[in-house]
Amino acid sequence: MGIIFLFSLITVAATEESYRAIEYASLWVRNYFGFFYLYLGLGCVLLLLGIALSPFGKIKLGKKDQKPEHSLWAWTAMLYSAGMGAGILLRAVQEPVFMQQFPPYPSNLEPEVLALQFTFYQWGFTAWAFYGLFAMVVGYALFVKKKKVLVSATIEDSITGKIARNGIDVMTIITTVVGLIAAIGLGTTQINGGLNHLFEKEFGLGTTLFLALLISAIAFYSAWQGVNKGIKIISKFNILITLLVLLYVFFTSDMVFILSSFVSSTFYYLINFIPLSLAYGGFDPGIDFLTDWTFYYWAFWLAWAPFTGIFIARISKGRTLRQLLLGVLLIPSFGTFFWFSVFGASAFQLIEGWGAYSNEFGNVFSSIFVFFENYPLAMLLNFTTIFLLISFLVTSVDSAVFVLSMFTDKGKKNPSKKHRLIWSVFILLATVALILLGNAKPDIDVLTAAQKLLIVTSLPFAFFMVAMTVIFLKKDLRKPM
Numbered sequence: 001m002g003i004i005f006l007f008s009l010i011t012v013a014a015t016e017e018s019y020r021a022i023e024y025a026s027l028w029v030r031n032y033f034g035f036f037y038l039y040l041g042l043g044c045v046l047l048l049l050g051i052a053l054s055p056f057g058k059i060k061l062g063k064k065d066q067k068p069e070h071s072l073w074a075w076t077a078m079l080y081s082a083g084m085g086a087g088i089l090l091r092a093v094q095e096p097v098f099m100q101q102f103p104p105y106p107s108n109l110e111p112e113v114l115a116l117q118f119t120f121y122q123w124g125f126t127a128w129a130f131y132g133l134f135a136m137v138v139g140y141a142l143f144v145k146k147k148k149v150l151v152s153a154t155i156e157d158s159i160t161g162k163i164a165r166n167g168i169d170v171m172t173i174i175t176t177v178v179g180l181i182a183a184i185g186l187g188t189t190q191i192n193g194g195l196n197h198l199f200e201k202e203f204g205l206g207t208t209l210f211l212a213l214l215i216s217a218i219a220f221y222s223a224w225q226g227v228n229k230g231i232k233i234i235s236k237f238n239i240l241i242t243l244l245v246l247l248y249v250f251f252t253s254d255m256v257f258i259l260s261s262f263v264s265s266t267f268y269y270l271i272n273f274i275p276l277s278l279a280y281g282g283f284d285p286g287i288d289f290l291t292d293w294t295f296y297y298w299a300f301w302l303a304w305a306p307f308t309g310i311f312i313a314r315i316s317k318g319r320t321l322r323q324l325l326l327g328v329l330l331i332p333s334f335g336t337f338f339w340f341s342v343f344g345a346s347a348f349q350l351i352e353g354w355g356a357y358s359n360e361f362g363n364v365f366s367s368i369f370v371f372f373e374n375y376p377l378a379m380l381l382n383f384t385t386i387f388l389l390i391s392f393l394v395t396s397v398d399s400a401v402f403v404l405s406m407f408t409d410k411g412k413k414n415p416s417k418k419h420r421l422i423w424s425v426f427i428l429l430a431t432v433a434l435i436l437l438g439n440a441k442p443d444i445d446v447l448t449a450a451q452k453l454l455i456v457t458s459l460p461f462a463f464f465m466v467a468m469t470v471i472f473l474k475k476d477l478r479k480p481m
Contacts, residue, residue: 001426003170004177008433015437019449026452027291029459034287034295035279040462041298042277044129047469048136048325056477057322061143061313068318072327074232078315080332081235081395083131083308086187088123088339089389094367095119096344101357104285104293109268112348116265119340121276122294124269124333127301132328133465134309137472139316139324145476148411149314149403151306151468158471168464173407175457176307177427180400182450184431187393188212193365194386198379205435212431215390219397220424223405224417231398238391245384246342252375253346261348262341269337296455302465303458307403314403314413343371350374401427 011018051057060066068075099115107114137154147153151172152165159165188211195203222234250258269276275283279290316324350371351357361367372381404423405415434450 004174004430008430012433012437022449022453022456026455029299029455030291030295031287033459033462034290034298037295037298037302037462038277038279040465041126041129042274044133044465045125045273045277045329048129048132048329051136051477052322052325052329057320057325059140059144059321059478060318061139061316061321061324062318066318068316068323070232070315074236075315075319076327076331077235077239078232078395078399079131079308079312079328080335081238081392082311082399083128083304083332084123084336086183086190086389086392086396088336089368089385089392090190090364091119091123092339092343092368093347093361093371094364095122096340097347097351097357097361097367100344100348104289105283107282112261112345113264113268115348116261116337116341116344117269117272118276119344120265120269120333120337121273122297123336123340125273125329126277126298128328128333130301130305130465131309131312132325133469134305135312135316135328136321136325137468137476138310139313140321140472140476142313142413143317149310149406149413150411151310151407153411154468154476155471158475169407171457171460171464172306173404175303175454175461176400176404177430178450178453178457179303179307180397180427181430181434182454183396184212184215184393184427185434185450187389188215188431188435190365191386191389193363194369194382194389197366197369198382198386208435209432211390212435213428215393215397216424216428216431218390219394219401220421222394222398223401223420223424231395231402234391234398235395238388238395241384241388241391245381245388246339248377248381249346249375250342253342254349257349258342258345261345262338265341266334266337299455299458302461303454305465306461307400310403310406311399314406343368347371397427 070078096115096119099118100111103111103114104118109117134151138149138151141147141154142149147156150169152159152168155168156165188208191211192203192208195201195207218234222231225231272283275281279285279294285294312324312328319327347361360370363370368385369382372378372385375381401420401423402415405419406412408423409415409419
């Protein structure tokens with residue numbers, strides 16, 4: 001907390017200098033380590049598939065006769081709400097349409113299929129492989145080796161220095177907090193933008209601060225109640241409402257075209273996955289495109305991997321490594337592919353019906369609201385979207401508060417409520433400070449700076465992930481008896 005507070009003071013005292021430094025550092029990371037991120041992502045996917053399909057996949061996270069702690073439905077709802085959440089709502093229309101209008105590389109594929117294939121690539125196996133790797137290593141340490149819920153516990157048998165282990169845990173906490181602050185700050189601003197679009201008014205700073213307070217308060221209550229009474233209930237409710245919205249759009253659109261787009265784009269994504277992951281040959285969109293899109297996404301998924309992966313590990317007791325890894329890789333990925341197929345294919349048809357495209361879906365804050373205006377019950381859909389944006393933010397924050405509390409309460413699986421309260425309040429205050437700073441310095445995009453800071457902080461984790469994986473494979477992983 002002291003480190004974060006000191007960094008906040010420096011940012012407030014020297015906002016412009018801090019922004020320029022973060023901007024420079026994030027571009028430096030993406031320019032020099034962007035391809036390293038690509039190779040790491042592909043390596044994670046192949047490694048997890050290899051372990052899942054090998055005899056190691058039979059290893060159970062817990063006792064041999066233990067059943068999964070949570071049902072498949074509840075488990076999927078919690079991991080998806082924590083790992084993706086609001087992002088799929090905000091990018092549902094904007095990203096596929098952008099990829100259709102500005103294809104990442106020349107291709108013989110139809111622009112619509114290429115657009116969905118590349119969108120799948122950026123939201124698919126690689127993102128979940130980053131999460132799944134942490135979930136596997138931490139889950140093994142937690143339920144097989146009976147270690148504490150700490151990232152440093154995964155390497156403590158090989159790296160015995162207390163300073164080094166503490167440094168790893170502090171780095172994890174700082175990265176998680178920065179990610180949360182950025183998510184809440186950006187999310188509340190996006191919800192505010194949706195309200196502005198719906199009511200054609202300018203809801204100002206007061207509304208954004210109220211939304212931050214509301215999200216933090218609900219997240220605190222959820223984290224206070226714990227995994228079973230709070231986080232699980234809200235996550236299941238979120239996914240249920242999201243599925244209803246998805247099915248409504250599916251059944252009121254051209255279902256044949258959507259299904260055809262889903263099957264074709266998924267097929268090409270699967271057969272082109274390796275060259276896509278290496279940006280090889282004709283699949284190379286160029287350094288500028290990679291820097292703006294893929295490198296950014298990979299760094300963002302990496303930055304969220306520690307807390308999301310640890311949360312997934314925490315809820316995976318009683319599952320085998322095969323169930324964990326295939327579940328994390330496949331279920332949310334194919335669900336996301338169908339989601340983007342429904343919204344992307346429907347948006348393509350709307351544009352075709354208009355005869356011309358004037359960037360109606362270009363604004364990430366308003367694109368889905370513009371999209372719903374072309375459907376019956378548009379007002380209900382738009383308000384449901386705002387509700388889901390809030391509730392998805394809540395499920396990301398409450399799971400992160402729970403994980404942060406585990407970190408700082410000596411790695412306990414059920415941390416004290418005092419820690420949950422402290423982290424909830426601290427995150428709220430830090431978010432309010434960030435929002436106020438963004439309004440005090442309108443010429444400086446502070447929220448974007450916070451996101452770019454995640455790219456910088458993810459680099460140490462990228463290297464740590466390699467070391468952690470090597471140690472896990474060489475010293476920890478053992479074939480089941």
